[in-house]
């Protein structure tokens with residue numbers, strides 16, 4: 202069996218993460234039709250020039266299209282691609298390279314399933330004459346099919362204390378479906394919430410920016426890929442982060458008991474990911490939801 206370039210495998214309680222140093226367009230050729238979820242944060246346009254290649258915003262959509270074939274072919278027919286990204290201000294104006302990228306991908310056959318927002322609970326301080334502090338980023342959910350694998354129950358959250366006091370005071374309007382007075386078609390039936398312990402979250406994910414230095418300039422919080430892994434990857438599925446960086450997606454996959462491959466074309470970041478997975482492989486309590494243990498899965502590396 203021939204393996205793509207340098208790789209390391211970290212194992213924990215039945216799940217495993219492989220870290221592969223290489224260009225994802227090459228490495229992914231070995232995973233055709235095998236991947237349930239690609240979840241990633243690519244280099245942002247014109248950013249981190251000191252650390253890795255940066256692409257001019259005007260060229261970004263075309264550059265990203267160079268990954269389309271590898272990503273599309275690697276995914277199973279009901280698989281998903283989640284891209285965390287943010288546009289930037291060029292010459293005082295928001296550049297729309299991110300929108301162009303999504304439109305270009307849809308022209309190639311991807312379906313735009315939904316746009317999630319990562320709401321940063323601790324945005325960077327600063328002052329700008331025409332805009333406020335930047336407190337959010339996009340997470341685009343794309344898929345090869347209009348009906349990708351989707352397990353909403355995997356991301357249910359506790360319903361919250363406010364419900365108990367609200368349900369104690371149910372009024373007349375709460376005991377049956379209450380339609381909007383302006384005929385908008387919206388309505389609610391609060392009584393349906395009686396006895397419920399959990400609720401589905403919205404498509405706004407509130408998480409703090411990563412404060413501590415992880416040996417990489419652009420680390421996203423482990424809980425961000427974790428959310429999408431639980432939502433979009435079956436328990437016996439395979440997750441790949443094609444721009445793996447310091448290994449945040451690997452940490453999330455370990456805590457969720459999924460098989461995972463991280464790919465990065467920078468050898469130092471791969472080493473950093475290996476270090477981090479070894480040191481932090483046991484995720485912090487607040488990041489880990491109780492998960493069913495899954496059997497060790499074969500096939501982390503492709504047959505060739």
Ligand SMILES: C[S@@+](CC[C@H](N)C(=O)[O-])C[C@H]1O[C@@H](n2cnc3c(N)ncnc32)[C@H](O)[C@@H]1O
Nearest residue numbers: 224225244419420421444446447449465466467
């Ligand atoms: C925004 S960072 C990802 C950071 C990651 N989410 C984390 O939490 O550490 C993007 C990464 O993509 C890598 N990269 C850029 N082009 C690549 C390519 N063609 N193949 C694989 N990795 C690439 C860069 O080295 C960089 O580490």
